[in-house]
Amino acid sequence: xxxxxxxxxxGMAAQQTRTEVIANNLANVNTTAFKRSRxxxxxxxxxxxxxxxxxxxxxxxxxxxxxxxxxxxxxxxxRMHAQGSLEQTGRPLDLAxxxxxxxxxxxxxxxxxxxxxxxxxxxxxxxxxxxxxxxxEPGIQxxxxxxxxxxxxxxxxxxxxxxxxxxxxxxxxxxxxPNASGLMSLGENLYxxxxxxxxxxxxxxxxxxxxxxxxxxLESSNVEIVQEMVEMISAQRAYEIxxxxxxxxxxxxxVATQMIR
Amino acid sequence: MTAPVSGLSIxxxxxxxxxRRMEVVANNLANVSTDGFKxxxxxxxxxxxxQGTPVISARADIRQGxxxxxxxxxxxxxxxxxxxxxxxxxxxxxxRGGSLxxxxxxxxxxxxxxxxxxxxxxxxxxxxxxxxxxxDGTVLADGTAMGRLRVExxxxxxxxxxxxxxxxxxxxxxxxxxxxDARALRQGSLESSNAEPVSTMVEMxxxxxxxxxxxxxxRVLDETRGTAASQLGKPV
Numbered sequence: 001x002x003x004x005x006x007x008x009x010x011g012m013a014a015q016q017t018r019t020e021v022i023a024n025n026l027a028n029v030n031t032t033a034f035k036r037s038r039x040x041x042x043x044x045x046x047x048x049x050x051x052x053x054x055x056x057x058x059x060x061x062x063x064x065x066x067x068x069x070x071x072x073x074x075x076x077x078x079r080m081h082a083q084g085s086l087e088q089t090g091r092p093l094d095l096a097x098x099x100x101x102x103x104x105x106x107x108x109x110x111x112x113x114x115x116x117x118x119x120x121x122x123x124x125x126x127x128x129x130x131x132x133x134x135x136x137e138p139g140i141q142x143x144x145x146x147x148x149x150x151x152x153x154x155x156x157x158x159x160x161x162x163x164x165x166x167x168x169x170x171x172x173x174x175x176x177x178p179n180a181s182g183l184m185s186l187g188e189n190l191y192x193x194x195x196x197x198x199x200x201x202x203x204x205x206x207x208x209x210x211x212x213x214x215x216x217x218l219e220s221s222n223v224e225i226v227q228e229m230v231e232m233i234s235a236q237r238a239y240e241i242x243x244x245x246x247x248x249x250x251x252x253x254x255v256a257t258q259m260i261r
Numbered sequence: 262m263t264a265p266v267s268g269l270s271i272x273x274x275x276x277x278x279x280x281r282r283m284e285v286v287a288n289n290l291a292n293v294s295t296d297g298f299k300x301x302x303x304x305x306x307x308x309x310x311x312q313g314t315p316v317i318s319a320r321a322d323i324r325q326g327x328x329x330x331x332x333x334x335x336x337x338x339x340x341x342x343x344x345x346x347x348x349x350x351x352x353x354x355x356x357r358g359g360s361l362x363x364x365x366x367x368x369x370x371x372x373x374x375x376x377x378x379x380x381x382x383x384x385x386x387x388x389x390x391x392x393x394x395x396x397d398g399t400v401l402a403d404g405t406a407m408g409r410l411r412v413e414x415x416x417x418x419x420x421x422x423x424x425x426x427x428x429x430x431x432x433x434x435x436x437x438x439x440x441x442d443a444r445a446l447r448q449g450s451l452e453s454s455n456a457e458p459v460s461t462m463v464e465m466x467x468x469x470x471x472x473x474x475x476x477x478x479x480r481v482l483d484e485t486r487g488t489a490a491s492q493l494g495k496p497v
Contacts, residue, residue, distance in 0.1 A: 003284050004280070004283045004284040004287040005287075007284060007287040007288050007291050008287045008290065008291060010291050011290055011291025011292070011293075013285075014291070014294070014295075015294070018294065038331075040294060040295075040296055040359070040360055041292070041294060041295040041296070041428040042286070042296055042372070042424055042426065042428055043292050043295055043380065043424075043426060043427070043428055045426050046424045046425065046426065049281070060410075066316075066318055066319055067301075067319060067423065067424055068281065068284050068285055068288065068301075068319065069285070069288035069291075069292070069301060069424070070288065071287075071288060071291045071292075072292045072295055075372070075427070076360070078333075078360060080331070080332075080333055082332060082333070100390075118367045176479075177461070178363045178367060178387070179335075179362055179363040181333075181335070181360075182362065182363075194282070195365050196362065196364075197366055198363060198367070199365075201388055203385065208388065208390065209388050209389065209390045234294065235294070237438075237458065238293045238294050238458070241290050241293065241458050241461075241462060241482075242287075242290055242291060243288065244290075244462060244465070245283075245287040245290050245291075245465060248283065248465050248466075248468075248469050249283055249287060251469060252279070252280060252283060252469060252472050255472060255473050256276065256280075256472075256476065257474045258476075259476060259479060259480065
């Protein structure tokens with residue numbers, strides 16, 4: 001009887017985790033380039049109470065093994081790397097990737113980190129950095145006398161010199177992964193490669209397998225409020241149902257213990 | 262001649278059976294949002310009419326769960342019969358779709374185990390733009406066939422399947438491949454659990470009532486014995 005209680009408790013814990021994931025998605029509905037997460041579950045160990053048996057005299061008649069499952073556990077929380085819609089900002093250094101590809105940045109400890117959030121700035125030393133000051137890899141130097149910066153679909157960065165001539169100063173590369181859902185989130189819209197994501201493939205916008213860069217736009221969050229609300233309702237109901245099995249199992253053991261008067 | 266079995270022990274055995282069924286129902290309810298989960302159905306049967314106590318068996322109900330569209334290219338669901346085959350350290354196992362991943366060796370995996378195609382694991386090229394899985398299980402990377410998934414089922418629908426964690430089943434002895442034109446794989450969808458909350462709750466209530474009735478039966482039988490013990494011995 002206690003095992004029914006424990007099984008129901010695993011169900012409640014799973015729905016709790018699911019609600020936490022949904023709450024985080026909803027909290028990030030306005031986060032640039034945020035990718036929604038989805039919790040997925042798997043069933044737990046099955047306990048065999050009785051093995052396959054032969055019934056009666058005919059050898060062909062067998063009954064199935066009696067197996068009782070012991071609940072559910074979190075299998076994974078996957079990020080869904082679907083494209084978010086592009087939001088116009090008009091700022092030339094706001095970049096969105098339409099299609100596959102991440103911007104590579106040099107992380108705080110020198111290791112490469114990746115992002116889809118293309119809210120870039122020119123640092124005091126004239127290089128392109130993201131809003132947290134991490135350098136875009138490879139460093140693209142913007143000359144001091146540049147008056148206007150423009151970034152093309154393929155990631156080529158051009159500046160207008162004071163003489164009025166357009167000079168190419170570099171090209172923003174993109175990186176893609178065989179399994180982007182396997183990337184580890186570091187917060188601040190940054191991701192890190194893991195064995196699950198596979199090795200990064202370096203390339204550039206509009207090359208094979210990569211999307212293109214749109215200047216003057218930012219990618220918005222791919223969270224859809226309605227979808228998350230429906231998920232939340234379903235998680236809440238499932239939580240409630242599992243609490244009912246806790247109650248039912250408890251009442252049954254109460255009945256059993258009341259037999260002795 | 263077989264020794265008569267007392268009503269008390271029959272009722273106690275049936276109570277244990279109700280508790281067993283409750284455990285199965287609790288597991289179904291715990292897995293209402295586990296993708297690809299197949300509910301366990303319990304049924305009682307008499308192994309021996311003299312013994313009186315029914316034996317509780319459970320078997321996976323492999324009916325279709327609802328498909329829901331996710332749009333993720335690596336989500337794979339099965340419509341109709343059939344299981345995908347994965348290679349686990351314990352041997353080949355059946356699994357009813359789910360969220361695929363790609364391992365460092367570029368193989369398609371499900372729950373960490375490589376998915377098997379007709380010619381072994383399906384290895385994708387290092388760079389591709391689009392992964393397509395056709396309804397018959399053919400995996401295409403940018404239009405080039407990388408292999409066709411194995412889809413199998415038990416030859417007879419009545420075969421009970423042994424379950425393992427992570428939604429896997431041990432292939433039955435009478436496994437057979439599903440013909441390519443009879444397959445209906447859906448890329449970008451997931452199959453929801455087929456544990457239906459409302460009917461499972463109703464089942465739970467029924468079990469609870471049954472359990473309470475058996476308790477009542479034990480009480481009545483006990484009172485009868487009490488009467489026999491205290492009244493029969495009295496002088497008239």
